[in-house]
Amino acid sequence: MAAVCSAALAAAAVVLATEPRGTSSPGPAPVPPRAALPDPVAPVFRVRTPRPLDDSIRVYHSAPVLRRVEARTAPEPVAPPVAALEQLTPERTTNIVLAVGRARDARGRLWVRVRLPVLPNGSTGWVPRSALGGYVEVRTRLVVNRARLTATLLRDGRPIFHARVGVGVPASPTPSGDFYVRNKLTNFDNPFYGPVAFGTSGRSPVLTDWPGGGFIGIHGTNHPELLPGRVSHGCIRLRNEDILDLARLMTVGTPVTIV
């Protein structure tokens, strides 16, 4: 297309240049000498060739809970409630939920199906989109294998972190299922949890009266000699150097699968 236009412009220029002068018809307006025309100002920056958006990347979305809201069994305001979602976690951080589906109700309002931090583990519910804030995107997923006592962090499906871990003793086992990282605590000055502790949406099915609700954490330890092993109340324990490495790679909102 550009070549066609250029050719047309060139042809027009030839016609103008070869038109006989001195005829009675008025000619084109005189063109000022080239030297009198200022050169265009060179732009101070140029935009590089854009890179295509990659829509093949698997992205997980979490969103903050903006107000207390009932999660329901279906995307309808009259559907039975499953659980109430609060704005804050027991650690006073913003409560977030992992989005796993979307639908519209009969009036066209958008609802989001979210993973719930409640018992029984694995519960999901529907909340109005308007009750949630903006999406936070993550590309990582943590897989904890209780039989092998390992934790593996994947990004775009490829492992980027691997460590041996401690899981729950038989009397208070680490629950299996699909969860997500809800918050990240640091500088809490409690060697039992090591330097960094992640909270997940998973809960101990046994320690239901634990302060804070018995949420399953992923944290360091002051007893590294016990790892790997079945040593905890349900939390996933890592050596402190491992939890620090993990903390550099894993963000809040990351899905966690415990098998």
Added chain:
Amino acid sequence: MSGDADPAPRVDDGLTLEELDADGALLEAIDSVYGDSRADLLRKAAFGGAALLGVLARPPDATGAPKKDTAVLKFDLVFEYLQSSFYLGAVRVGTVQRMAPEKARWAHVLGAHELAHVAILRKVLGRDAVKKPFFNFRGVTESESAFTRTAVAMEDLTVAMLAGQAPKFENRALVSAVFSLLTTEARHAAWARRIAGFTPVANAFDEPKTLAEVDRVVRATRFIASRPRTRGRGKPRYSG
């Protein structure tokens, strides 16, 4: 997973972002993100950063004009963040994948362009580049119709903003570069209008907008939100 019956804002050839939401709550959100109102942002904008010093050939003068250039570029960068996140968000939640091929290509191309604009403005501003705000598109990127119509409004607004600001830069080389962005954004706007079924060129004359006008429109969308506070220093209460 999702139908498209969402009650999107009324749209016509004169669509503006103001029609999406008019309660103006974005001011607080901007303040919480930057700790500055727009006016403060402009007043406090610091001239600095090796990259920008290289860009602005003319040294700061008594009128502080280069400071103003910097502040306007910062504002442009926030706007480009908004646009690129808008298109990329629609791709990430699957809205664009469900579009017809030609429409999906439009969204992909505009998204890629806006990301390239972010990259160049960040490079030009160097250490003065503002951090990307946190966005809440309130379901607009999850509805094909709402997404498309909002894209039209956003592209039209970008053209009006750049038309209003480009002539004001003190540095002529910067004027030239911003005009190159403006012509690209004008093509974006025409493409978006065609995709949405509107007249590609709505008027014979595009009215420029002031930064204050653009700021007011952006605030009205409430697309810029407070970032969730998911990190804490409290004692863990996990089961251990």
